Amino acid sequence: MKNNIVYILEDRGVLYISGKDKDNFLQNLISNDIYKVNEQNSCFASLLTPQGKYLFEFIIVKHKNGYFFECEKKIIDGLFKQLKLYKLRSDIEILNLSNEFVVSVLSKETFLSLENAKYIPGYTTRFREDPVYLDPRHTDLGARLIINLEKLHLSLKKLNLKSSNIEDYYKASAEIGIPQINTDKLQNNIFGIECNLEELNAIDFKKGCYIGQENTARIKLKNKLSRRLFSVKMISGKINDDRIIKYNNIEIGKVLINDKYPFAMIKYKNKNFDFNKNFKCGNATIKINKPYWL
Secondary structure, three states, rough: OOOOOEEEOOOOOEEEEEEOOOHHHHHHOOOOOOOOEOEEEEEEEEEEEOEEEEEEEEEEEEEEOOEEEEHHHHHHHHHHHHHHHHHHOOOOOOEEEEOEEEEEEHHHHHHHHHOOEEEEEOOEEEEEEEEEEEEOOOOOOOEEEEEEEHHHHHHHOOOOOOOOHHHHHHHHHHHHOOOOOHHHHHHOOHHHHOOOOOOHHHHHHHOOOOOOHHHHHHHHHHOOOOEEEEEEEEEOOOOOOOEEEEEOEEEEEEEEOOOOOEEEEEEOOOOOOOOEEEEEEEEEEEEEOOOOOO
């Protein structure tokens, strides 16, 4: 990522959660420890089904007396409804601020040039009172700024940044092996831990109970993780309705996100699987990318 560019992610949404019960409420729901989040640290987390299946993922950022939840805008209404479902009598307020705030991505070099910035995943500082944080999933994703739309232009001008095509950012993210768009295709189709959430700093195995914790811990402790989500590289053809991935007619996986940046669930412990092999998916020939951070 070039130092002088910024990606304005208009396809990201922002919820704001506040109220005196917000910490206990969130601690009982999410896969990460809400008490890690403060003025100097943001975190990546998920909301799972009771069975441990993937539902939603988001970045949590401290802001004033509450928390920003930053996630893909196309799923934000679903996340809002799910949180409201669990609210019951908790003294919390949930607001959808997606029309007022926007998420922008800066290079990590630009982030480190800011006052008090540190090279730590999730480290958070302020620029003109707005939170800017090194991506808690992986530092190669750069830093993110949540900012009111009315302040966006002036802040980017003060940082001497020029807007660039967000497709370049999402392509780079897919090459790293981290999906950020069309994550709704993963919902209820895959266990959270199979999405590499542990490696991306979204699961705290010491925090205690949360929704989906029992199965997540069992898979981890009994070493039953035999499938993982990996990005797909197209060699030839096109992935159509037949999303089963095969090697010599033996199934080794299935494409779950089928767009310009596809991701697939892979039985990576299968004896027929090897990252160096090419595989068939319908009429397409594909390769499975191994993330260097895994």
